[in-house]
Amino acid sequence: LAKTTQPISMDSYEGQEVNITCSHNNIATNDYITWYQQFPSQGPRFIIQGYKTKVTNEVASLFIPADRKSSTLSLPRVSLSDTAVYYCLVGDGSNTGKLIFGQGTTLQVKP
Amino acid sequence: GAVVSQHPSRVICKSGTSVKIECRSLDFQATTMFWYRQFPKQSLMLMATSNEGSKATYEQGVEKDKFLINHASLTLSTLTVTSAHPEDSSFYICSASRQFQGDQPQHFGDGTRLSIL
Numbered sequence: 208l209a210k211t212t213q214p215i216s217m218d219s220y221e222g223q224e225v226n227i228t229c230s231h232n233n234i235a236t237n238d239y240i241t242w243y244q245q246f247p248s249q250g251p252r253f254i255i256q257g258y259k260t261k262v263t264n265e266v267a268s269l270f271i272p273a274d275r276k277s278s279t280l281s282l283p284r285v286s287l288s289d290t291a292v293y294y295c296l297v298g299d300g301s302n303t304g305k306l307i308f309g310q311g312t313t314l315q316v317k318p
Numbered sequence: 319g320a321v322v323s324q325h326p327s328r329v330i331c332k333s334g335t336s337v338k339i340e341c342r343s344l345d346f347q348a349t350t351m352f353w354y355r356q357f358p359k360q361s362l363m364l365m366a367t368s369n370e371g372s373k374a375t376y377e378q379g380v381e382k383d384k385f386l387i388n389h390a391s392l393t394l395s396t397l398t399v400t401s402a403h404p405e406d407s408s409f410y411i412c413s414a415s416r417q418f419q420g421d422q423p424q425h426f427g428d429g430t431r432l433s434i435l
Contacts, residue, residue, distance in 0.1 A: 217421050236388045238337075239421055239423075241424075243426075248409070248429065248431065249424035249428055249429060250322075250324075250411045250427050250429045251362070251411075251413075251426045252414075252426070253423050253424075253425060253426075256421070256423050258421070294361070294362075303354070304350055304352075304415065304424070305364060305367060306352070306364070306366070306413075306424060307363060307364060308354075308361045308362040308363070309363055310361050
């Protein structure tokens with residue numbers, strides 16, 4: 208199973224750009240990289256997904272280097288409401304669709 | 319977008335009671351759904367893969383007789399916690415994706431908070 212490693216916690220201030228990097232050295236050829244956001248007592252919410260290079264949507268950007276062994280989630284101009292746990296996930300490589308969650312990164316945005 | 323609904327959102331019951339949690343995909347068909355459990359300040363732990371029309375696949379250490387999963391239709395999976403005890407108190411979350419491929423992200427329900435007294 209692909210394993211991901213993220214910083215346990217990060218602090219930021221309102222209006223700043225936040226970059227959270229995830230390592231996934233054992234990513235398989237057919238795995239996609241997906242990031243989720245979770246607030247307390249809620250299910251994870253999909254943020255962004257990518258396979259290689261750069262992906263951007265209305266809330267975030269995802270940077271994936273050529274070797275795909277890591278990825279960086281970029282949140283532009285964070286606000287207090289972005290305080291949450293962010294999970295980076297990759298597929299399990301066996302095409303079963305299973306997602307194995309790591310510990311995630313707790314982002315604290317301060318005023 | 320894809321929406322996954324869970325019901326109920328919260329359950330409080332006495333020890334020994336069996337509790338059923340429903341997971342529905344509202345705007346797409348899901349041949350596969352997943353069930354997770356999350357304890358306070360911990361990450362989500364995959365419990366089982368629910369397959370429509372066949373038996374669920376349980377992760378190592380998860381008791382299949384304790385956590386009964388039924389996936390009777392392409393839009394509904396249920397998790398029944400049988401004879402629940404206080405140690406089963408947790409946050410249970412389901413997920414589903416449109417297709418069984420890596421380019422279709424999983425969407426999660428809002429979870430069910432189970433409290434066993």
